[in-house]
Amino acid sequence: MKNIFKTNDERIDSEHEKIFTLNRKLENQINSNSEKELKEVVKEIMNHVLFHFEDEEAHMILLDVDKEYFNRHQKEHQKIRTTCQNLVNGIKRTEIEDLQLEVNRIMIDIKAHILNFDLEIKKYVS
Numbered sequence: 001m002k003n004i005f006k007t008n009d010e011r012i013d014s015e016h017e018k019i020f021t022l023n024r025k026l027e028n029q030i031n032s033n034s035e036k037e038l039k040e041v042v043k044e045i046m047n048h049v050l051f052h053f054e055d056e057e058a059h060m061i062l063l064d065v066d067k068e069y070f071n072r073h074q075k076e077h078q079k080i081r082t083t084c085q086n087l088v089n090g091i092k093r094t095e096i097e098d099l100q101l102e103v104n105r106i107m108i109d110i111k112a113h114i115l116n117f118d119l120e121i122k123k124y125v126s
């Protein structure tokens, strides 16, 4: 993971790192694995993102972040959560090419989210 994405919070950074690693795994397997196997990797990415949002919110409470920031941040998680959940719900009916496009879009949203919201956590990390 590039340094620009680092919050300097070990727990959050390692969860972000795993999102990037799983996405690389999908990209590396896209031409070699079966549709069923690829869908498993997509589900693994989405489940990890959903887990991460929960954990990051819990962690922000522990860090005692500003309430206004927490609410604003959580609202943004909610938008991406809905996209991830819709993708998982429809995964059986979705072609792998379309899934790949949708995962790419989600990755763009996640990267922007890290830069625009998660990095603010830096302020609270001692």
Ligand SMILES: [Fe+2]
Binding pocket: 056, 073, 077, 113, 117, 118
């Ligand atoms: Fe976040």
Ligand SMILES: [Fe+2]
Binding pocket: 012, 016, 052, 056, 114, 118
């Ligand atoms: Fe995050």
